[in-house]
Each structure stands twice: as structure tokens, then as C-alpha cells.
Amino acid sequence: MPEPVEARGPAARLAAQLREYALLMRLHRPIGTLLLLWPTLWALWVAAEGRPDPHVFLVFVAGVVLMRSAGCVMNDFADRRIDPHVERTRDRPLPRGTVTPIESLLIAAALGAAAFALVLTLNRLTVLLALGGAVLTITYPFLKRFTHLPQVWLGAAFGWSVPMAFAAQTGAVPPLAWLMFIAVMLWAVVYDTMYAMVDRDDDLKLGVRSTAILFGDADRQIIGAVQVLLLIALWLVGRQAGLGGWYYGALLLAGLLSAWQQVLIRRRRPADCFRAFLNNNYYGMVVFLGILLHYTFTSG
Known part of the structure; x- marks a missing residue:
């Protein structure tokens, strides 16, 4: 039987608590x-025509880790009364009581401050844009209570790294x-609609809103239409960037x-919808590799 945390020494208790903070930030x-x-790298490479400034590159990579972690903490704070009732989220630190709401706010503030300190090493326009990005990050977790379109706001928050880059x-x-x-x-x-399809049954019971609920039985068709629009937008990006x-x-x-991904979500099974969501990592990577290879082999 494992030894209770209370019976361990100070170092072990500190390590256990730090592990809970890491889980809160989704570092696992x-x-x-x-x-x-991925879209941050798309923007950096296209903006710099294949040769991004090393300092800018390091600031943005570190900023991605910090802001995503801060966003996860803010999301869990906002959902602290919802997560205990959702199968996928009930084991997170806040529902389990291993991290308090005050601790989560302090962690989010520290992460945001660290990210902003990095941005302060860049030019004034980037600093001003970062303030807008902070607003998007802080407000996004609360939108699912008021609109069926929080996924659009998430897109704005994630996409804000592009004008900043x-x-x-x-x-x-x-x-x-x-x-x-x-x-x-x-x-x-x-x-994120694929991701919301995983929790749709729980969200309907709890009154949480999402595009998965808004789209209903037309979810696959609407996702497919947006996928086509996405490819058209990326084609236009390639055309404008040469x-x-x-x-x-x-x-x-x-x-x-x-x-x-359409094949995976065809039966709307939560596990397969989650697989489709995860598959988007390869989507972003493939687009970046196309940009990287272009500038590696065809740039003068």
C-alpha cells in the first residue's frame, strides 16, 4: 500500500505537489x-522567408509552452464546478482537491507574467498585440456558458500567435x-469540435455549450465543409507567400x-473522435514541413 503523502518528508511532499501543478498545466x-x-512556426518561417531570427524563435517557442499552460490552468479554474461531473475531467487536480482555486489563479498569473516578460524583449507592436492575446486567453474558458461558439474564440486565441510572429x-x-x-x-x-464531440453527452446534461452541440446531427458535414475552407485558406496563403x-x-x-479524420468520426464514438482530434497534430506538422522544405530547397 503506498505511503500517504502526509507521512512523507518535506521533499517528497513538495515533489508530489509540484507533480499536481504539472498535471494542472497539462505538461503530461x-x-x-x-x-x-505548429501555426506559430508556420508564421515565423513565412514571415522570415525561411530564416527566422533566433531570439524571436526562442521567445515564441517558450511563449507557446507558457501560454498554453496558463490557458489550461485558467480553463480548469473556470470549469472547477463542471469537471467533477464529466468522466474525462473528474480526475484533474482541482476536482480532486489537490490544488486549490487560489493556487490555480496564482499559477496562471505567474505563467502569464513569465510569457509577457519574454515578449517585452521584442518590439512595441508585438507587445501591444500580446495584450490582446492575453485577453483572448483569459476570456476563452468562460465562453462555453454563454455561446455555442467557444471553438471560434479558441481559434482566435491560438491564431493570435500569427500576427504576433x-x-x-x-x-x-x-x-x-x-x-x-x-x-x-x-x-x-x-x-476542437472533434474534441467537444467526446464530451457532448456530458455537456448536454450540464448545460455546457459547444459547436458539437450546435451542429447536432450535421456535425460531420459541417466539419467537412470547414476542412475544405481551411485547405482553400492554406492554398491562398501559399499563393500569397510564393x-x-x-x-x-x-x-x-x-x-x-x-x-x-472524417472516417474516424463517422460513428461519433468518443474514443474515435478523440483520435481524430489528436490526428490534427500530424496535420499541423505536415503543413509546417511543406513550408520548411520549400524554403530549404527552393529559396535563393
């Missing part, structure tokens, strides 16, 4: 970090950046991944 589940990282790299936010921002928003609606065959080959693979 990097999928959210990756889904935020262009601003940090070039000092401006051109139309190309906003086109890529729209593509990221569409992508987030796709994968990307070539490597990139369009990657978009072909991305289209095949979209088709596979």
Missing part, C-alpha cells in the same frame, strides 16, 4: 502545446498574416489527413 499531455506551436519578425502585420490567422481559426474549429511544390504537396497530404 503536449497535444495542446503542439496545436499552438509577423510583428516580431518584420515589424508589421500584412494581409498575409491575417489570412493565415483565418486559416488557424478554421483549423481550431475543426479539431510557396511552391513542396508546400502544395504538403497540402495534399493534409487533405488526406482530413479524410481520415
Whole structure:
């Protein structure tokens, strides 16, 4: 029988508590970090035409980890009375009582402050945009109580790294950046609707809103339509950025991944919907590889 935490020494208790903080920040589940990282890398490489500034690159990668962690903590704080009633989330630290609501707010504030300190090393436009990104991150977790479209707000929060990356790299936010921002928003609606399909039955009982509930029986068809719009937006990004065959080959693979995700969600089984959600990591990676290969082999 394992030794109770209370009976362990101070070092063991501290290690156990730090583990709970890591679970709260979802450090054991990097999928959210990756889904935020891929469009950030898309933007950095396109803005810099394949040669991003090393300092900007490091700031954004670290910022992705910090802001995704802060977002998870804020999400759990907002859902602290909902998560105990949802099968997938009832074992999180706040429902189990291993982290208090005050602790979670302090952790989120510390993570946000660390991320903002990094941004302060960049130019003024990027700092101003970061303030908008902070608002998106803080408000997103509460929207599921008021609208069936929290996935759109999540897309804005995740996509905000795109104009920030262009601003940090070039000092401006051109139309190309906003086109890529729209593509990221569409992508987030796709994968987060798949994610919401996992919890749809619990959410209906609790009165939580999502695009999965809004779309109802038309969920697959609407997701498919958004997937097509996403590919069109990414094609337009490639056209405006002057990307070539490597990139369009990657978009072909991305289209095949979209088709596979449709196969996974066809019966709406929660486990398969979650697999489809996870598959979007490969989608983001494939698009980035197309951008990377273009600038590696065709840039002058």
C-alpha cells in the first residue's frame, strides 16, 4: 500500500505537489502545446522567408509552452464546478482537491507574467498585440456558458500567435498574416469540435455549450465543409507567400489527413473522435514541413 503523502518528508511532499501543478498545466499531455506551436512556426518561417531570427524563435517557442499552460490552468479554474461531473475531467487536480482555486489563479498569473516578460524583449507592436492575446486567453474558458461558439474564440486565441510572429519578425502585420490567422481559426474549429464531440453527452446534461452541440446531427458535414475552407485558406496563403511544390504537396497530404479524420468520426464514438482530434497534430506538422522544405530547397 503506498505511503500517504502526509507521512512523507518535506521533499517528497513538495515533489508530489509540484507533480499536481504539472498535471494542472497539462505538461503530461503536449497535444495542446503542439496545436499552438505548429501555426506559430508556420508564421515565423513565412514571415522570415525561411530564416527566422533566433531570439524571436526562442521567445515564441517558450511563449507557446507558457501560454498554453496558463490557458489550461485558467480553463480548469473556470470549469472547477463542471469537471467533477464529466468522466474525462473528474480526475484533474482541482476536482480532486489537490490544488486549490487560489493556487490555480496564482499559477496562471505567474505563467502569464513569465510569457509577457519574454515578449517585452521584442518590439512595441508585438507587445501591444500580446495584450490582446492575453485577453483572448483569459476570456476563452468562460465562453462555453454563454455561446455555442467557444471553438471560434479558441481559434482566435491560438491564431493570435500569427500576427504576433509577423510583428516580431518584420515589424508589421500584412494581409498575409491575417489570412493565415483565418486559416488557424478554421483549423481550431475543426479539431476542437472533434474534441467537444467526446464530451457532448456530458455537456448536454450540464448545460455546457459547444459547436458539437450546435451542429447536432450535421456535425460531420459541417466539419467537412470547414476542412475544405481551411485547405482553400492554406492554398491562398501559399499563393500569397510564393510557396511552391513542396508546400502544395504538403497540402495534399493534409487533405488526406482530413479524410481520415472524417472516417474516424463517422460513428461519433468518443474514443474515435478523440483520435481524430489528436490526428490534427500530424496535420499541423505536415503543413509546417511543406513550408520548411520549400524554403530549404527552393529559396535563393
